Amino acid sequence: MTWIGVHFALREPVRFGLTGCGLACAVVLMVFLTGVYEGGVSGSLSYIADTDADVWVGRPGSWNLMRSSGILPGSVGERLREVEGVESVEPILAALLPAVVGQLRRSLLVIGLEDTARSARPRRVLDGLAVPGIGEIVIDRAFAMRAGVGLADTIALAGYPLAVAGITDDTNLLVTQYAFVSRLDLLGAVGLGDGATFFLVRTESADGAGLAATIEQQVGGVAAYDRATFLANNREELESGFLPVLWVIAVLGLVVGVSIVSIMTYTAVLDKRQDYVLLAAIGAGRAVRFSIVMQQALLAAIVGSLAGLGFLAALHRSLPVMVPELPLRVEPWIGATAVAGALLMAAIGAVFPGRVATQLTPLEALRR
Amino acid sequence: MKDLTAVRLRAVSKVYAGSAPIRALENVSLDITAGTLSLFEGPSGSGKTTLLSLIGGLDRPTNGHVTVFGAELGNLPERELVKYRQTQLGFVFQDFKLIDVLTALENVALALRLRGMRRRAALARARLVLEVLGVGSRCDSRPRDLSGGEQQRVAVARALAPQPRLILADEPTANLDSMTGTDVMEALKGVTHHRSTTVIVVSHDARIAPHADRVFRLLDGRLVENLTREAA
Incomplete structure (x- = not known):
């Protein structure tokens, strides 16, 4: 050679x-x-993967988090809690809403959390809180950098002024970013009564697929996905x-x-x-x-x-x-x-x- | 009895096809004895280079037989011809044909590497041959930094280094001054004595004839004279 x-x-x-x-x-x-x-x-996907929910329950046809507009009534949560094997149920509300900071306007994928949220809270928090209270917002690092805002600064979300209470990482979807607010604030912003885009359900047995099937059978009018399926749906x-x-x-x-x-x-x-x-x-x-x-x-x-x-x-x-x-x-x-x-x-x-x-x-x- | 014939041509013709076919060689027959230096001379277009290309396995005759060291070249497949050129032949060209991105040493070693010699051994042997030919001090020079005479010595070294049985030289002195040309011819002549290598030179240069054991004259593709040194 x-x-x-x-x-x-x-x-x-x-x-x-x-x-x-x-x-x-x-x-x-x-x-x-x-x-x-x-x-x-x-x-x-990190946000979804990081939640400890075993089953995601939404309206039929709402098969992923990013593009779901269907809303379930809050009463579904009570019915879910009655299903055997369910350990906890947490509602979240998701909506794409305009955020304004000075001259900057961006659409954010806003997740409305209960103030007691455990499963649905973001896990990778760089600064401040994971779960915002009333009048607060937790934003992604990239959006914070672009908007030049930090903790305690104000962001107008769909016209509502909210104070930045936390900054998260790995919540950047490229075309938009996740933001987290109180579910009550979000219900007001989108003009809904009591409703949820998804219910995050934890099981006692960790058999997500089995529980998802049971929920669809017993609750009716909902679509339930175990975590792996829901992740795959979002990836798709x-x-x-x-x-x-x-x-x-x-x-x-x-x-x-x-x-x-x-x-x-x-x-x-x-x-x-x-x-x-x-x-x-x-x-x-x-x-x-x-x-x-x-x-x-x-x-x-x-x-x-x-x-x-x-x-x-x-x-x-x-x-x-x-x-x-x-x-x-x-x-x-x-x-x-x-x-x-x-x-x-x-x-x-x-x-x-x-x-x-x-x-x-x-x-x-x-x-x- | 051992056959001392290195190259044998029998009724060899070469026609280049085209709208006006060219008969480059016509019915040439000759024998070249091993360990001799043979000169082919003749005017441009006489068929010298065509003859060289046939003996070198670079081309095939239209008719006739070219046999080198007992092997009929016309019958050899392409792969065998490549092996023949690799193992049996050394070429020396008028325009040296050194690879300009390689040093003198690398140019010579290349011929050895193509024969499968390991790099270190090839470089050592190449250095030795360059030293014998008086250009050992230019081992690390690129061809463009060498004089014409030095380049031709390097080209001769490349031909000699693998110790081929046959060396084909195409106008090896054409671009050299008289003294350098003589040195190159003496180097070629030397290998016929020391290693029994057969050397075939094609040239217009009248100064070469005294170095040749045999002189062949070609004219219009025909062999017109076949003289021993004494007669030449």
């Missing part, structure tokens, strides 16, 4: 750098989008909006990356045509010449993807300050997948130039 391809690559720093930059950009694009997606998913809701876009951009990134590698490697083969011809004349077979081209592309992929990941590591630190709403979350598997993706792009991109190198005739070495 000769590593002449590495020499070819490293001793043509401009071309190699451009190829690496192109791949770095493709990697940054893919990792950034995947990281934002993962951050959004995490922010969306997110994915139906995010993933198609993400896939299109990922494919575009792949096409751009492959094109860059292909063009740059092809020009490198043309530029070094005489070298490949010489190699053929002195006994480098087709496989060796192909591998020389492939080495150049793969090296560019390794260097480019590492550079891209380095750039993202730097961005990861500064992004929360620059754009707090972007919940970038880069897990090791995303980085590893991006490197693998860059290698794949390089391998695909090098196929055509590699074939060109193999098809050069050694006879050219004698042509003048």
Whole structure:
């Protein structure tokens, strides 16, 4: 095995750098989008996953938290408590409401909590309270940064002034953020009497699926989901909006990356045509010449993807300050997948130039 | 009795197809003895380079047989031809054909690496051959930093380092001054004596003839003279 391809690559720093930059950009694009997606998913699902509710009960058709508008009457809570195996029942009210801070207007996914909320309270509290009292609001870190508000500052929620009582983390849904208020405040804000979007039910036996089935049978007019199913429902809701876009951009990134590698490697083969011809004349077979081209592309992929990941590591630190709403979350598997993706792009991109190198005739070495 | 013939051509013709086919070689038959230096001379278009390409396994004859060390090249599949060039041949080109991103040492070692020699051993052997050829001090230089004579010595070193049985040199002195050209030819001549390597040179350069054991003259694709050194 000769590593002449590495020499070819490293001793043509401009071309190699451009190829690496192109791949770095493709990697940054893919990792950034995947990281934002993962951050959004995490922010969306962490609240649900962190609750200790075993069963979520809502109106039929209300199968996820983010896009549910159905309201159950408060009396359903009493009926739920009568179901055998139910340990506790907590109502929550969810609504997408406008929040105004100075000139800033944002829509927040507001969860109305009982003042005794245990299951439904947010778990990742950075500062202040988890459960707001009357006239208070608990907001997400990203929204707090964007609005420039802290504890005791005032936010107008659907026209109602509320004091910030707590700041939470991992409650950023990317397109909006969670906020938590007293259920009574929220009932007033949305103009409802006694009602709940969901009841969070804890079981005595921890058999959520069994209890969910029992509730649907005994209570009637409700849909009940065990926690795993409810989480999956919410993930599906997110994915139906995010993933198609993400896939299109990922494919575009792949096409751009492959094109860059292909063009740059092809020009490198043309530029070094005489070298490949010489190699053929002195006994480098087709496989060796192909591998020389492939080495150049793969090296560019390794260097480019590492550079891209380095750039993202730097961005990861500064992004929360620059754009707090972007919940970038880069897990090791995303980085590893991006490197693998860059290698794949390089391998695909090098196929055509590699074939060109193999098809050069050694006879050219004698042509003048 | 041992066959001392290194290269044997029998009724070899080469026609380049096209709207006006070109007969580059016509019915050429000759034998080249192992361990000798043979010179092919003739004007441009006489078929010298075509002959070299056929003996080098870079091209195949239209008719006839090219046999090198007992192997009929026309019958060898592509893979075997690559192996033949890799293990049996050394090439020296008029324009040196050194790889400019590699140092002199790496250029020579490359030929050894292609034959499967380990990197450290290849570099050591390459350094030794460059020293023998008087360019040991330029091991770490890139081709663009070498004079024409130095480049050709490096190219000769690349051809010699793997100790091939046959060296094919295409106008090896064309771009060199008289003294350097003589040095290069003496290096090529030396391997015929010391290692019984067969050397075939194609050239216009009249200064080469005194180094040759045999001189072949080509004209319009035909072999018109076949002279021993004394006769040449």
